[in-house]
Amino acid sequence: MLFAFALRIGRCLVVTHMDKDSVMYIGVGKKLAHDGIKTAFERNPRIPPLYIFTIACGEYMGIDGETAGRAVSVLAGTLLTLAGFMVGWSLFKNANLALISAFLIAVHPFLIVISEDVMRDSLFDTLIAFSLAFALMGSEKGKFWQWGLSGLFAGLATLTRSEGSVMILAIPIWIIVDLFVKRSEFKKTLFKFIPSFFFALLIFCLCTFPVEYILKGTASKWMVFDTRIFGYLKSVAGIEKNKK
Helix, strand or coil: CHHHHHHHHHHHHHCCCCCHHHHHHHHHHHHHHHHCCCCHHHCCCCCCCHHHHHHHHHHHCCCCHHHHHHHHHHHHHHHHHHHHHHHHHHHHCCHHHHHHHHHHHHHCHHHHHHHHCCCCHHHHHHHHHHHHHHHHHHHHHCCHHHHHHHHHHHHHHHCCCHHHHHHHHHHHHHHHHHHHHCHHHHHHHHHHHHHHHHHHHHHHHHHHHHHHHHHCCCCCCCCCCCHHHHHHHHHHHHHHHHHC
């Protein structure tokens, strides 16, 4: 993790330019910090709020929005190595293979690049990775708190990018596949996973829907389940239908 942190800090020191979207995020964050939530999201009403809130918190505490945004991206990119280790351990049950997984994340050029930029990608990837890691742990040990953390991180990922909601939809698909594979243990598997999923879903909802409610009446049009996702699915289904 220290090695990953050093690589990402080094990237910040040699790159000074920003993407146009980065400028937009900083602008929205500054407006949120100084003018309040009512009109902060006028520039981009559909943007999820979490990354913007972190920039606004930096501004409110006297830290420049760009510095705050980069700090969040670097920290998230560093923690991604820990999430990768947890996923690797859950899959391989081997410390060396888990360390290799973490090392590959630490040195991957693309992950270093996004960990420097004032963009949501680094934070989103880390939150999704932790959600996956705790779901894998929960599927093995059946601990409610692990499934709860999976739902929490999925919720935080959704507050970062709308695609995060797909994670909470993927869990029941995973359960169905597991039930099919373990048909001989159907009842045991069913009673093991169903309560766990609903607990993860409850934590996910408690993390996301109150934020959507708070943003009602402001310029934000963000929703937990973005209606555009269903539009994309319909488009894909339409394409497949036309091919046939």
